[in-house]
Amino acid sequence: MSVMFGKAKSCAECNLVLLGVMGCGKSALTVKFLTKRFISEYDPSLEDVYSSEEFVDQQTVTVRVMDTCDQEGPVNCERYLSWANAFLVVYSINNMESFKGCQLYLQTLALHNKTFKQQTPIILLGNKLDMDRYRLVSQCDGEALAARFGCSFFEVSACWDFHSVQHVFYEAVRRTKREGERGSLARAVCVSEDKALLGIPSVITSCYKELPVPATAKLVTVKTSRAQSKRRAATLTLLKGFKIF
Template identity: 55%
Template sequence: MAAIAMTTLTSAPSSSSSSLLEPCWADGSAAVNSGGPRMSSMFGKPRAGAERPPQSPLAECNVAILGCRGAGKSALTVKFLTKRFISEYDPNLEDTYTSEELVDQQPVLLKVMDTADQDGPGNCERYLCWANAFLVVYSIDDRESFEGCRRYLDVLARHARGCQHESPVLLLGNKLDMEQYRQVTKAEGTSLASKFGCLFYEVSACQDFAAVQHVFHEAVREVRREAERSQPLRPLFIAEERPCLHVATPATLATRQGLASCTLNTLSTVNYKEIPSVAQAKLVTVKSSRAQSKRKAPTLTLLKGFKIF
């Protein structure tokens, strides 16, 4: 992977000014400041308490910003990281920045690579295998940048077919503030995004911060959804309801043996009173019921010489 050029944004020279950006390489390793306090991980975005215990690392999400020169990739990156708009950048510099974000109440370590392709997506191996999601940017007032997005989308589609893994892709029309000079209609952007199966947004790096933040957070959401879809399905076991079979325990066997012995003793010994068998119980019940019916039956005695009215 080619080495990525490192830059640091600084304010006007003064005794109290300090570096506003801690750059890092494409593999995620941050440039370490050997002396002085630890610098911020983002363009002046304070990260108080960023040190976390090693046993609970944050989930990481790598996003690569692609597009032709002048599309506004660096302006979008800085807008998202600092809420500020800077119009001029060095088009030959490529940086990777790290920001701790909270997306849907879940923290994530978001790494953004601001790419600088000299001649389109020719040397793209450095970010194809690194990024989890891609933002393909064009300018709505530049038809050439829109046509350049087709080449980037073609490269991403071929890469997805080759590795059999689809990374989320978002097509982004930038410079919405240049509506009066628009050369690419919104319908064209929607049609191109539909052709390649990616999301489509139109934003402005110099206007609303919430719209820019929503695009980056939506990229994180798409990465999470793709991770959930790629998880292997767990086998589903359906329990069949069957009648429970009573297992004979030693206590049950002892009880049954005791009842059998009692029955034999009752038949052989008259004076030994024990629990009768089922047949004996029925016989005793019938005899007792007959005796009771005989006792309760009304009797009438007729004597000679008496009349009954």
């Protein structure tokens, strides 16, 4: 059962969803936040939800992160629109196509927010700051796009400082709290492979399974139907087939 944000509560829960085209670094950011480590290899075709207990502004928060896989952009987005408390829309500063892809996601989220009185916070996140010499998307372009859709803007590098990445995720939690997300968490929503063709979302109940953890963070995974059909048996890998070093 979820616990609401509030002074009388000792714990809270927040669902964060990472969006963006394949290859922009969503998975690397997820693993950096959860394990403080950078990954070199992973399977970008899998999608999972991970959970970690964090201490944000003197309050324990269960942060759930959905690392999405939208091979065709925000087409079948029902599985995360009603589930998320905040969105992180990611692009690579050295990839203009990923930046253009962000605009499609932001338009979808803006339309979604218009239909609800409670606004879902959105953060536009430029990743791969370590590739600055190959930059194709200027910081001004990122700031302008964020201003256009009324969202926060940051630039980070998944392979650099952990605290910069952590700050962005924590800021998403803070914005959720400020926006007054007080209700119970919605059940995880996914689109199964057979129903995806019909555009019909299906709802699954969260089922947690402990993962082997190479770092101090407590990680739990909620497998979507897409991930269940593609995940291999666990060996020395963690989180979507990532190799952790």
